[in-house]
């Protein structure tokens with residue numbers, strides 16, 4: 001569940017509550033003492049994050065009411081799919097049929113979808129995924145904010161512009177007060193209800209310092225916090241969970257062992273996966289996925305990446321194109337096409353139809369200015385806005401020419417909300 005329309009608690013069953021808004025019922029995990037039936041709350045990622053006064057809740061619900069149903073209607077209209085069309089590839093149509101009926105689809109069939117390049121077939125694949133998204137998750141769209149608080153990194157991933165090899169980069173490190181302040185502003189001033197704290201792997205911050213940052217933010221504001229700071233070990237994960245972090249954003253980057261080794265000298269896929277598995281066991285919500293289009297990757301690898309993301313119990317799928325960075329060993333390689341990403345999104349939706357949040361990554365937006373709209377109409381239902389202060393974000397150079405780099409936060413919010421409204425989506429975690 002991910003929405004910023006407040007809901008009313010209609011039942012409480014141990015640590016779970018049922019919340020209702022506009023006739024929709026959702027479940028959320030509760031860590032608050034003294035919640036009662038009839039209370040109004042905000043929830044994010046399946047967690048109750050805030051109790052709000054009845055008067056305020058009713059007033060927000062009233063302002064939402066009309067818009068909410070109009071948006072749902074529009075989304076429904078845009079997500080119709082018609083398999084009775086001019087495509088005469090029976091095999092392809094049978095696979096989509098199976099997807100619509102949740103029947104088992106074999107690896108060979110998924111590979112057939114991944115290998116498709118015909119425009120009208122792809123259009124139908126995307127529409128099918130969008131139909132499935134609408135059917136199960138309706139029109140809600142998560143809007144998370146990400147703060148990139150340090151671009152120092154001790155790792156040498158050969159595709160990444162902030163890896164320690166890059167000597168052409170101006171390095172920055174926000175201090176702990178700065179991080180808390182930026183988060184506070186994003187939550188209180190701009191209405192974000194879920195934020196990601198990301199950095200390179202930077203041992204300058206101790207786990208204790210990071211715990212304090214998280215505690216500080218949670219003490220002052222109600223928010224769901226994801227961490228994305230690389231491999232900090234089981235103890236580190238435990239400590240940050242205790243401090244109040246509830247999500248981990250960590251891509252496994254590729255499910256192919258050999259390729260992983262080539263891309264990440266002196267690192268192991270096993271360690272990365274252990275972090276994801278341990279974190280899930282501790283109760284973290286998981287955002288994971290891979291890089292699409294890295295040299296040496298096959299369609300079979302991409303399919304395995306999607307399947308692995310599901311196996312890791314991802315709450316959110318994150319697939320982005322590899323974009324060559326001029327100061328890395330992979331500088332001269334090619335960027336993957338937008339269809340490669342749209343196919344990964346659509347197939348993720350088919351593989352995980354009921355619950356998955358699927359993200360439009362900034363890297364995707366960087367290679368295609370229509371990525372958001374196209375992705376959201378191909379099975380995706382999440383976006384992430386960059387809320388790093390302007391003076392820092394230009395130096396968080398994972399890859400060149402990042403999308404939205406020159407847009408300040410209010411402009412990003414306005415643009416996002418207007419795009420979502422145009423396609424009938426409810427930007428469910430930005431208050432407006």
Ligand code: SAH
Nearest residue numbers: 159160199200201229230251322323398399
């Ligand atoms: N230290 C954190 C965050 C890493 S940077 C961690 O270890 O998880 C965030 C993401 O940027 C990476 O997971 C990687 O998938 C992506 N990234 C890095 N270089 C990239 C490139 N050249 N093109 C596209 N995405 C890239």
